[in-house]
Amino acid sequence: MYITTTIAYVNARPHLGYALELVQADVLARHHRRRGEPVRFQTGTDDNSLKSVLAAEAEGVPVRELVDRNAAAFEGLRETLDLSFDSFVRTSAQPRHRAGVERIWQAVGHDLYRRHYEGLYCVGCEQFYPQGPCPDGHAAPLQHVSEENWFFRLSTYQDALSDLIRSGRLRIEPAARRNEVLAFVEAGLEDISVSRSAARARGWGIPVPGDPSQVVYVWWDALANYITALEGGDYDRWWVDEPRKVHVMGKGVIRFHAVYWPAMLLSAGEPLPTEIFVHDYVTAGGRKISKSAGGGADPVALVDAYGVDAVRWWLLREVPRVGDVDFTEERLVARADEDLANGLGNLVNRVATMVHRFLDGHVPPAGERLVEVRVDEALDAFDFRRAAGEVWRIVEEANRYVERTRPWKQSRAGQEASLGTLVAACRELAVHLEPFLPTAAARVAAAVGGERLPRPEPLFGRLAPAGAHG
């Protein structure tokens, strides 16, 4: 499986919504790796945005400096969030990206033409609008732009795109998003502008091949990353031969991924992605997360305060498949205490303690399996919350099993049987948990690993109430 996240703009530091996307993709990547499937998990940053230019100007630092600094913050999420991506794209820094963008541009040449364009451009959205103000409420006023640009014959691909989506060759999940895209496509597509004047872009970006007065539209540039990062030996393996190519993204950029991008690929004669998964947004305390406001929505600060397991767990266990979700530190803490401390941590601790107390730490042979869990189908439906719930059934069943068998009242033989079952359940739990909480899974595995268990220690303490920490 080739799995990608969107590449983030680097005009600001990463926020919790982007962490959601990364963690979801990470779960898919780890899950499929665990099943022995080849996986390439790729993320990165979109450096070539005019936003970055403006953010740098506002700060009074060179663009390159701001972009490099913020890109490093995004790449640093690998450690912060326990991510397992194999590849990190930097669209401004990698020659292969630029070469790839140029190659695709030329391959699409038969669908490109020059046209005069006039419109109101919102730098915040990197989009044109027929009239103001910008619907997202970006502060910067719309710029009246009048220039000649390169246009792409998107209108030619309306039927092909419709067919692609209806036939399921391009699967869009959840279905609501699929319907949305179909409605957009079948309402009629117009050609789109795919370049900007180099002057207006302050020279930042990738020049249009053969036309130095223009730079490639940032979205074209950005979308291309999914294959330019493969230029060289990886391309055939991951874009031509790989049966599953999954793009993960937020709902705000579906059109680019489900319409423009496939159309570009069709025009260029390239293979297409197979799946598009769209997540909704995280709000913080009932408000939309703004990139500038860190507040309670800074994933790095949250991990510092509560630990990576608590943050990942909240993102996976609490975020519904459809619909925005509101984040508060109270909810994160409540979920972590209930599930990680009281549920998982306490289970492992009580099991290990009993093994020590009744069996001198020696692990008896595994007995019956307590419960079958089905994370596969939940993850195939990109339902992370349900998948996490499936894993958790082991915790619930194991706790019930303890109450049912009461090892402290059993004979030696009974204790060996019940604790053998329980240790085996905890070990299986660690395996299933790995894609979701790699750190926690390793600790569980260590606590119930070996012929003789280590001295038990609490795995997860209770978290301080929100706001009470220093």
Place this chain on the structure above:
RNA sequence: GGGGCGGUAGCUCAGCCGGUCAGAGCAUCGGACUCAUAAUCCGUGGGUCGUGGGUUCAAGUCCCACCCGCCCUACCA
């Protein structure tokens, strides 16, 4: 304006093709237990399933209209 998605117990939400679908978790209350991180397990209470119609032997579950929230898209002067 067009399209889409939500509106189900105090809170967060499951409920696919109509007939144990009126549920889960948390919170509340009661009980059990003592291996464990004042953890765990069992049970109780609580909802006219947004509103009004319709189809059907039977509708949160299908159809229509409307109200509320959100998203996408487009703007008729």
